[in-house]
Structures are given as structure tokens and as C-alpha cells.
Amino acid sequence: MDLALYNTLTKTKEVFKPINENEVKIYSCGPTVYKNATIGNMRTNIFQDILRRVLKYNGYCLRHAMNITDVGHLVSDGDEGEDKMLKSAKEEKKTPMEIANYYTQLFFNDLKDLNIETPEIICKATEHIEEMLEYVKELIENGYAYETSTAIYFDVSKLDKYPILTNVDVQNQKAGARVEVDKEKKNPYDFALWIKAPKNHLMKWDSPWGESYPGWHIECSSMGQKYLGEQFDIHTGGIDLIPTHHENEIAQSKGKCGKIPARYWLHGEYLLIDGGKMSKSLGNVYLVKDIKEKGYDPIVYKLFSYSCHYRNKLNFTWEGIEAAGKSLERLRNCYQTNLKGADDLTFEDKKTLEAIEERFHQAINDDLNMPLAMSAVWEVARFEKKNIEVAKLLTKFDTVLGIKIDENNNKKQELPEDILKIVEERKIARGNKDFQKSDELRDELLKKGYTVKDTKNEMIIEKI
Ligand code: AMP
Numbered sequence: 001m002d003l004a005l006y007n008t009l010t011k012t013k014e015v016f017k018p019i020n021e022n023e024v025k026i027y028s029c030g031p032t033v034y035k036n037a038t039i040g041n042m043r044t045n046i047f048q049d050i051l052r053r054v055l056k057y058n059g060y061c062l063r064h065a066m067n068i069t070d071v072g073h074l075v076s077d078g079d080e081g082e083d084k085m086l087k088s089a090k091e092e093k094k095t096p097m098e099i100a101n102y103y104t105q106l107f108f109n110d111l112k113d114l115n116i117e118t119p120e121i122i123c124k125a126t127e128h129i130e131e132m133l134e135y136v137k138e139l140i141e142n143g144y145a146y147e148t149s150t151a152i153y154f155d156v157s158k159l160d161k162y163p164i165l166t167n168v169d170v171q172n173q174k175a176g177a178r179v180e181v182d183k184e185k186k187n188p189y190d191f192a193l194w195i196k197a198p199k200n201h202l203m204k205w206d207s208p209w210g211e212s213y214p215g216w217h218i219e220c221s222s223m224g225q226k227y228l229g230e231q232f233d234i235h236t237g238g239i240d241l242i243p244t245h246h247e248n249e250i251a252q253s254k255g256k257c258g259k260i261p262a263r264y265w266l267h268g269e270y271l272l273i274d275g276g277k278m279s280k281s282l283g284n285v286y287l288v289k290d291i292k293e294k295g296y297d298p299i300v301y302k303l304f305s306y307s308c309h310y311r312n313k314l315n316f317t318w319e320g321i322e323a324a325g326k327s328l329e330r331l332r333n334c335y336q337t338n339l340k341g342a343d344d345l346t347f348e349d350k351k352t353l354e355a356i357e358e359r360f361h362q363a364i365n366d367d368l369n370m371p372l373a374m375s376a377v378w379e380v381a382r383f384e385k386k387n388i389e390v391a392k393l394l395t396k397f398d399t400v401l402g403i404k405i406d407e408n409n410n411k412k413q414e415l416p417e418d419i420l421k422i423v424e425e426r427k428i429a430r431g432n433k434d435f436q437k438s439d440e441l442r443d444e445l446l447k448k449g450y451t452v453k454d455t456k457n458e459m460i461i462e463k464i
């Protein structure tokens with residue numbers, strides 16, 4: 001079955017054909033590790049995880065690289081403002097390295113909580129200074145870069161076309177369109193490849209141009225090339241990266257080897273909070289930690305995100321999380337019920353399940369259409385007959401969903417003390433075959449908002 005992906009480069013949904021038949025090479029722009037990752041950042045990571053899982057479902061092996069930006073990302077995303085790492089280090093009275101290590105660890109904890117797979121290659125910018133320097137030197141040799149008193153700039157006028165991903169008319173916007181910070185720039189859209197460090201700057205390296213540090217865009221170009229080659233299959237990131245970061249990565253690669261680095265460019269849309277932007281001043285910047293603190297399994301957020309296609313804006317509400325929490329519980333219970341189910345499946349039943357599986361595959365292969373894929377998942381979950389084959393199909397779907405469908409709600413769910421006490425009492429009553437007491441305790445649990453299902457080996461407690 002063909003896999004179709006929307007390519008920002010061509011602005012069409014295209015049938016995916018990798019360069020090598022079996023191995024797909026992907027580069028994802030990773031986090032700038034200067035602050036906590038928000039659930040917005042995590043939406044982009046969930047989208048990238050789905051892409052990985054869908055490719056694997058289609059039989060591909062992956063070579064996926066993701067960078068950690070620990071230097072060079074300036075506050076403005078362009079060439080203006082302070083380095084985000086340095087700003088944060090000053091605010092938190094720590095060294096940039098301490099900041100980077102701390103937030104990198106938190107980032108990977110979040111990925112683990114959300115059951116997001118770690119890419120095969122994780123590369124830190126500060127560990128690739130040599131490669132970046134070589135890249136910049138080649139751009140100068142090829143005539144695409146020039147030195148000013150403050151930086152080495154990429155000369156966009158040397159390209160046959162700039163920009164490529166967006167339709168900005170650079171020529172007609174020249175006059176006064178952008179705030180000029182460096183009068184030595186030849187064109188307003190020229191961007192910094194390497195920045196000369198002011199005195200007392202903390203993160204700097206020796207270079208042919210004195211003590212200096214890399215620009216943000218050169219990091220991804222040189223690490224992408226190092227680990228995946230001059231041209232690879234897929235490049236991903238959030239939608240905000242299109243007009244500056246990804247445009248400039250393409251420019252750099254064309255200047256160095258004449259190639260657009262990736263054949264397919266995939267971008268995830270933004271997460272909104274209560275219909276608007278997440279912002280500190282509104283007090284609505286949420287982290288994975290906040291979801292956990294409200295008592296939800298963080299995977300609930302992942303399931304919540306499947307209610308929306310990755311190319312559409314998703315609106316976060318706590319009501320939405322509550323509903324997704326119930327759905328996760330239902331799906332996991334349904335898996336457990338089927339695992340122990342003893343209904344026979346007829347030939348017709350098997351055909352019906354095969355047809356649903358086909359619909360699931362079609363949905364994920366249609367540009368990762370998770371809302372449609374979820375409708376197939378629910379068809380299986382509502383399947384009348386309970387049988388281990390149904391459970392197996394749910395596990396197969398879970399290789400894409402990554403919601404740990406085989407996790408037992410009771411093991412995960414932390415029941416309040418008073419409920420646990422009643423459950424324990426009821427276990428004893430049942431052990432003593434005191435069914436009257438056992439029924440009374442079940443009613444008590446019901447009054448407190450918990451249903452009880454007795455199976456051969458266990459008692460399944462569910463919050464209503
Ligand atoms: P930042 O740490 O704000 O630079 O964000 C890192 C990356 O996470 C951005 O480049 C975006 O691609 C992504 N991102 C940030 N905020 C959101 C959001 N609200 N929804 C989805 N992705 C986001």
C-alpha cells in the first residue's frame with residue numbers, strides 16, 4: 001500500500017519513495033535546551049514519533065537523527081538578540097553547560113513519559129564544532145559566504161532561488177522590510193553562519209575568524225550531512241521553522257553541494273491553549289509534568305493529540321484531557337477483556353477484522369491521518385466478540401499509537417487510600433466466600449464512584 005505524505009517543498013501530498021529501498025533517513029530539528037519543553041513542543045515530537053512508527057509499520061528500517069541545540073540559537077530565530085542558552089544561564093545563575101545538561105535530561109524524561117521513541121542518532125551542536133567550521137569554510141570557497149566585522153554571512157543573492165519553501169518576495173521586500181542590525185550585510189536576507197564573539201562571551205571557539213560561535217542553521221546542515229549524507233529522505237520540524245531555519249538550511253546545502261538536503265519536508269502545526277497562544281503572562285504554559293500532577297498518565301495527552309491531524313491546529317483543554325483519559329482507560333480495559341475472551345470467531349468475523357485493519361493502514365498511510373485511524377481502533381474496541389485475536393490486532397495498532405494499550409489500568413492507576421482499603425477488604429471477603437459482604441463492599445465502591453468487574457483471577461476497578 002502506498003504511503004502518501006504532504007511535502008511542504010512541493011505543497012502537495014506525494015507518494016513516498018525513499019532513496020534506498022529499505023532504509024529511511026530522517027532529520028528532525030531537536031530542542032534548544034534552555035528551558036522546559038512545553039506540551040506544545042511535545043506535540044511536534046508526537047507527530048515525529050507517529051511518522052517513525054508509520055514508516056516502521058510499512059516495513060522500513062530507520063536512520064533518524066535529531067540534534068540538541070546547545071549553542072547558537074538566538075532569541076529572535078534570526079540574527080538578532082542574545083543566545084538563548086546564555087540568557088537562560090544568566091537568569092538561572094548557572095553555566096551554559098549546566099543549563100544544557102539539565103534541560104536535555106528533562107526533555108528525554110518527557111519523551112519517555114509520552115512513550116516517544118528516541119531517534120537512532122542524537123547529536124549535540126557543541127560536539128560538532130569542527131564539522132560546522134569545515135562547512136562554513138567550504139561555503140566561503142564556493143563563493144556563497146563573506147566576512148564582515150561581526151560575522152560570516154551567507155549571501156542569498158548567489159542562489160538561483162531564495163526562498164523555496166515560502167512565497168516571500170525577497171526582491172520587493174528589500175527596502176526596509178527587515179530591521180538591519182549589521183550594515184555590512186550585502187542583502188537583508190543574508191543570515192549569519194558564524195558569529196564573532198564579543199569580549200566576555202561564554203560560549204566561543206577558536207576559528208580562522210578569531211573566537212566565535214556557530215549560527216543555529218549551520219548546526220542542522222552540518223550534522224544532517226554528517227549522519228545522513230548530502231541528501232536524505234525526510235526533514236521534519238514545527239511549522240514555525242519553515243520561513244527561517246529550514247529555508248536557510250536549504251540555502252546552505254545548495255551552496256555547499258548544490259542539493260536540497262531532504263526530498264520530503266514535513267511540518268507539524270501548533271498546539272493552542274483554550275483557543276490562543278501559550279504564554280507565560282496568561283499563566284497557561286503547560287508541561288508534561290502538569291498533566292502528571294493532575295493525576296493523568298502522560299500518554300493521555302498523546303491520545304488526545306490524535307483527535308486532530310498533525311497539519312491542523314489542535315486546541316488544548318482540560319476537558320479534552322479528561323475525555324482522552326477515559327478513552328485510554330476504555331481501550332486498555334478492552335484489550336484486557338479480549339485477552340481473556342473465549343468467544344469463537346467465525347470466518348465472517350475474521351473478514352470484518354481484516355477489513356478494519358485495512359482501513360487503519362489506509363488512514364495512517366494517508367499523510368498520517370490519526371483521527372481516521374482512531375475510528376478504526378474504536379471499531380475493533382467495540383467488536384462484539386471477545387477473543388485474543390482482537391487483542392492481538394489492538395497490539396498491532398499500538399505499534400503506531402504507542403499508548404501502551406497492554407498496560408493494565410489497575411496496575412497503573414493509583415487508587416485513593418480509602419478505595420484501596422475497601423478493595424483489600426473485598427478481596428478477603430471473596431477469599432472467604434462471604435459473597436454478601438463482597439456485594440456490600442461492591443455497592444460501597446459504586447457509591448464512591450468506582451465500578452468493579454470480577455474476573456477469574458482479578459478484580460478490575462474503574463473510575464466512573
Ligand atoms: P521553542 O523551544 O519555543 O523554540 O520551540 C521548539 C520547537 O517546538 C519549535 O520550533 C516548534 O517547532 C515547536 N513548538 C513550539 N511551540 C509549539 C506549539 N505550541 N505547538 C507545536 N509545536 C510547538
Ligand code: ZN
Nearest residue numbers: 029030220245
Ligand atoms: Zn534544525
